[in-house]
Amino acid sequence: xxxxxxxxxxxxxxxxxxxxxxxxxxxxxxxxxxxLSNLSGVPSNNFSQxxxxxxxxxxxxxxxxxxxxxLGRVFQGDWGLSFASGDNVFSHILDxxxxxxxxxxxxxxxxxxxxxxAGILGSAYYNRWPDKLINSTTIVGYSMPVFxxxxxxxxxxxxxxxxxxxxxxxxxxxxxxxxxxxMLIDIALAGFPYKGMAFTDALHHLTLPxxxxxxYPTTVLVRFTRESMLKIMDQNFIKTARAKGLNRRQLILxxxxxxxxxxxxxxxxxxxxxxxxxxMITEVIFSWPGIGRWLIDSIYQRDFPAIQGGLMAVSLxxxxxxxxxxxxxxxxxxxxxNQAHGKV
Amino acid sequence: MHKFLLTLLAVTLxxxxxxxxxxxxxxxxxxxxxxxxxxxxxxPQVTTTGSTIDIIAxxxxxxxxxxxxxxxxxxxxLATDWKxxxxxxxxxxxxxxxxxxxxxxxxxxxxxFNADDVIFTFSRLFDVYNPYxxxxxxxxxxxxxxxVDQLIRxxxxxSDYQVRFELFNAESxxxxxxxxxxxxxxxxxxxxxxxxxxxxxxxxxxxVGTGPYIYREYRRDxxxxxxxxxxxxxxxxxxxxxxxxxxxxxxARIAKLLTKECDLAAHPSSAQLSILAQREDINxxxxxxxxxxxxxxxxxxxxxxxxxxxxxxxxxxxxxxxMQAVYYGNGTRAESMLPPTSWAFDAQTSMPLFDPDLxxxxxxxxxxxxxxxxxxxAMPVSRIYNPNARKMAELMQSDLRKIGVNVxxxxxxxxxxxxxxxEHRHDSVLLGWAADTPDPDNFFSPLLSCSAxxxxxxxxxxxxxxxxxxxxxxxDTTDILMRKKYYADVQSLIMDxxxxxxxxHGLRFQASSADVEGITLGPFGAISLANARKK
Numbered sequence: 044x045x046x047x048x049x050x051x052x053x054x055x056x057x058x059x060x061x062x063x064x065x066x067x068x069x070x071x072x073x074x075x076x077x078x079l080s081n082l083s084g085v086p087s088n089n090f091s092q093x094x095x096x097x098x099x100x101x102x103x104x105x106x107x108x109x110x111x112x113x114l115g116r117v118f119q120g121d122w123g124l125s126f127a128s129g130d131n132v133f134s135h136i137l138d139x140x141x142x143x144x145x146x147x148x149x150x151x152x153x154x155x156x157x158x159x160x161a162g163i164l165g166s167a168y169y170n171r172w173p174d175k176l177i178n179s180t181t182i183v184g185y186s187m188p189v190f191x192x193x194x195x196x197x198x199x200x201x202x203x204x205x206x207x208x209x210x211x212x213x214x215x216x217x218x219x220x221x222x223x224x225x226m227l228i229d230i231a232l233a234g235f236p237y238k239g240m241a242f243t244d245a246l247h248h249l250t251l252p253x254x255x256x257x258x259y260p261t262t263v264l265v266r267f268t269r270e271s272m273l274k275i276m277d278q279n280f281i282k283t284a285r286a287k288g289l290n291r292r293q294l295i296l297x298x299x300x301x302x303x304x305x306x307x308x309x310x311x312x313x314x315x316x317x318x319x320x321x322x323m324i325t326e327v328i329f330s331w332p333g334i335g336r337w338l339i340d341s342i343y344q345r346d347f348p349a350i351q352g353g354l355m356a357v358s359l360x361x362x363x364x365x366x367x368x369x370x371x372x373x374x375x376x377x378x379x380x381n382q383a384h385g386k387v
Numbered sequence: 388m389h390k391f392l393l394t395l396l397a398v399t400l401x402x403x404x405x406x407x408x409x410x411x412x413x414x415x416x417x418x419x420x421x422x423x424x425x426x427x428x429x430x431p432q433v434t435t436t437g438s439t440i441d442i443i444a445x446x447x448x449x450x451x452x453x454x455x456x457x458x459x460x461x462x463x464x465l466a467t468d469w470k471x472x473x474x475x476x477x478x479x480x481x482x483x484x485x486x487x488x489x490x491x492x493x494x495x496x497x498x499x500f501n502a503d504d505v506i507f508t509f510s511r512l513f514d515v516y517n518p519y520x521x522x523x524x525x526x527x528x529x530x531x532x533x534x535v536d537q538l539i540r541x542x543x544x545x546s547d548y549q550v551r552f553e554l555f556n557a558e559s560x561x562x563x564x565x566x567x568x569x570x571x572x573x574x575x576x577x578x579x580x581x582x583x584x585x586x587x588x589x590x591x592x593x594x595v596g597t598g599p600y601i602y603r604e605y606r607r608d609x610x611x612x613x614x615x616x617x618x619x620x621x622x623x624x625x626x627x628x629x630x631x632x633x634x635x636x637x638x639a640r641i642a643k644l645l646t647k648e649c650d651l652a653a654h655p656s657s658a659q660l661s662i663l664a665q666r667e668d669i670n671x672x673x674x675x676x677x678x679x680x681x682x683x684x685x686x687x688x689x690x691x692x693x694x695x696x697x698x699x700x701x702x703x704x705x706x707x708x709x710m711q712a713v714y715y716g717n718g719t720r721a722e723s724m725l726p727p728t729s730w731a732f733d734a735q736t737s738m739p740l741f742d743p744d745l746x747x748x749x750x751x752x753x754x755x756x757x758x759x760x761x762x763x764x765a766m767p768v769s770r771i772y773n774p775n776a777r778k779m780a781e782l783m784q785s786d787l788r789k790i791g792v793n794v795x796x797x798x799x800x801x802x803x804x805x806x807x808x809x810e811h812r813h814d815s816v817l818l819g820w821a822a823d824t825p826d827p828d829n830f831f832s833p834l835l836s837c838s839a840x841x842x843x844x845x846x847x848x849x850x851x852x853x854x855x856x857x858x859x860x861x862x863d864t865t866d867i868l869m870r871k872k873y874y875a876d877v878q879s880l881i882m883d884x885x886x887x888x889x890x891x892h893g894l895r896f897q898a899s900s901a902d903v904e905g906i907t908l909g910p911f912g913a914i915s916l917a918n919a920r921k922k
Binding site for chain 2: 127128202205208210214216330332336340344345
């Protein structure tokens with residue numbers, strides 16, 4: 044049963060990847076300029092170089108053969124060269140993706156730790172002042188554009204009060220060897236150099252971007268958890284439990300919470316795609332050296348191989364994250380496996 | 388669980404309290420400079436991009452000689468003495484002894500600086516037998532545009548510490564060109580080591596010089612890190628570390644200066660200077676500078692090959708408005724190609740005045756009564772000579788619309804921009820030039836000569852034999868009055884032909900944190916941080 048479900052999901056994953064790769068491949072032809080240099084990242088200059096490239100990219104064969112060759116290169120990590128830097132796009136992505144992931148993961152953790160309890164609190168005090176307070180705060184947070192919030196926080200906490208820095212992952216004078224690409228882990232691996240100051244500095248740099256990025260998913264989680272709790276609390280088994288004389292604390296902790304949190308888990312996974320989109324904006328504003336800022340710079344520089352590779356990497360990542368949370372969710376909730384068709 | 392949360396809270400609070408101490412310790416070890424663009428190379432020979440030269444030239448390298456910014460006389464650097472022969476065709480340099488090259492992760496020198504390094508460095512420019520001549524497509528834009536590569540006949544090793552440059556003809560600007568930021572000395576031993584490992588391509592990316600700082604790492608779009616050179620021959624270097632924070636956005640550079648993330652910000656925008664001047668913790672330095680901001684036409688591309696069209700466009704621009712809105716009064720309106728502080732300056736009476744009606748009639752004369760479409764390429768970064776090219780382009784766009792010319796503004800990332808201008812893909816471009824030497828030739832040969840067209844440095848794509856002849860005549864003589872006369876002719880020829888329209892000369896600004904000292908801003912050349920230190 045579960046195997047069947049997993050196979051169905053994998054089938055869906057494969058189909059999505061196929062569509063994604065076809066789309067990415069066709070971008071080389073859709074972008075302005077020479078498709079060959081869009082694919083390879085080598086500006087077409089001289090004849091001999093061109094013939095060499097045409098051979099490598101099977102440029103004179105039909106589109107299908109070219110597509111298969113493209114897939115082969117994708118798996119080999121040969122994603123073409125960036126126009127701007129002349130380096131392999133894939134190595135850029137490997138360098139930059141961890142920074143984006145780090146920021147997104149921390150933001151997600153923050154939003155779970157704040158959003159879920161706040162949602163529970165809201166439902167427990169339904170229509171009383173804590174609920175109303177949480178509700179109105181959520182609406183403010185929900186309707187605030189990310190870039191505006193970011194600029195506001197920079198204005199107040201960086202420029203006015205000077206509490207937090209406004210750019211980058213850490214003070215540039217600290218030199219941390221990039222082992223994993225995750226800053227906090229790298230600092231820990233380097234053995235907390237500079238008397239641990241590098242670590243606190245990295246935390247300082249993380250604070251504002253994390254708050255900004257966590258804002259939207261937090262509000263979504265608050266609202267969703269609250270709704271879900273209220274729905275559960277209305278059901279008969281809760282009424283029965285209440286009739287048996289359980290107090291509110293017991294009711295919520297032992298009966299309602301487990302059931303209410305199941306859909307929330309699914310929602311958390313779905314937040315990842317929104318999070319990556321918002322991360323791009325956050326990265327640009329906070330000069331965070333991640334994949335989003337790079338992608339936007341690449342668009343500005345008309346760096347087509349980089350745009351192609353960046354889009355592929357980001358979409359690939361979002362698709363994988365969604366499928367993984369779906370699978371996790373199905374492990375927790377056997378009922379969901381009965382769906383006949385895939386759904387994303 | 389509660390205990391855990393409390394601990395977490397405590398740790399965070401301690402972190403906040405820590406910050407004061409952190410700042411103090413961090414500041415003592417280094418300086419952060421917010422630079423406006425990625426360096427395109429780590430060898431000044433192969434680029435003329437000012438943003439790159441500012442980062443690398445004076446920090447990693449030394450030259451044989453330099454020019455004193457005040458007296459404009461030559462000073463000794465790696466050469467202790469130099470003698471020019473009577474006929475001016477040979478120059479002998481006596482070299483400084485015991486100058487060590489950098490010891491880096493990728494190279495350990497076994498000998499100190501000597502004549503071989505000088506011969507290797509400069510023969511690379513012209514000698515096809517130099518193993519590095521063709522590395523990087525044999526492109527040495529500055530030297531090729533001023534013709535130094537055509538000038539040197541050979542370089543003779545007189546002894547370990549003496550070299551003689553033999554020239555084809557005496558040229559008055561030779562020593563001045565040897566004193567530019569591009570004429571740095573590279574290590575021959577390091578070059579041979581790279582060649583032995585067949586890694587010639589890495590030679591210009593991983594630098595070894597004799598300068599006050601040593602290359603450590605470069606992360607694109609992020610930072611460049613240099614360490615102190617403990618064995619610097621000239622003096623002790625106060626900073627342990629020098630980091631360039633790559634921040635293309637001008638406002639972000641100022642903001643980082645305010646939050647103390649940078650100690651120095653390159654090219655603060657004139658619009659923000661008044662705010663910065665009110666702060667006590669920030670110093671603003673202001674220095675007149677030899678530069679010119681201009682609007683160049685691609686003269687090979689119709690309709691800009693027609694002088695009447697170029698004149699019409701020049702008459703359509705309201706320069707007064709530009710001076711107010713772009714330079715905020717911190718610039719001088721151009722009266723010639725040369726800035727008024729240059730000794731060869733000659734104010735031009737034929738400078739095109741704002742006259743839309745004349746512009747329209749000139750266009751009609753050229754058969755373009757109905758107007759046309761064109762593009763203006765605007766630099767994406769602010770430079771001394773043009774603090775905000777985008778805004779300038781927008782002002783020009785609205786001016787030109789009135790004479791029926793539709794303007795499309797084109798922007799690229801700075802290094803891509805420079806590269807594409809070199810390929811002459813533009814109709815017209817807003818660019819400029821900041822001088823490397825006080826010699827007036829520096830404004831003409833690198834920009835508008837025929838050889839500059841071929842090396843891709845001539846933004847007007849303009850090659851005029853009469854112009855080149857005048858430049859050659861001016862260089863052939865050392866008589867200052869004769870040179871002045873030739874350069875006056877050169878300046879009026881530019882106004883007659885108008886391959887480009889000089890717009891303004893900007894002031895050089897540097898914004899720094901008040902605790903930074905020892906930064907020297909000169910009227911020409913790149914910034915030097917050799918003496919920089921923190922109070």
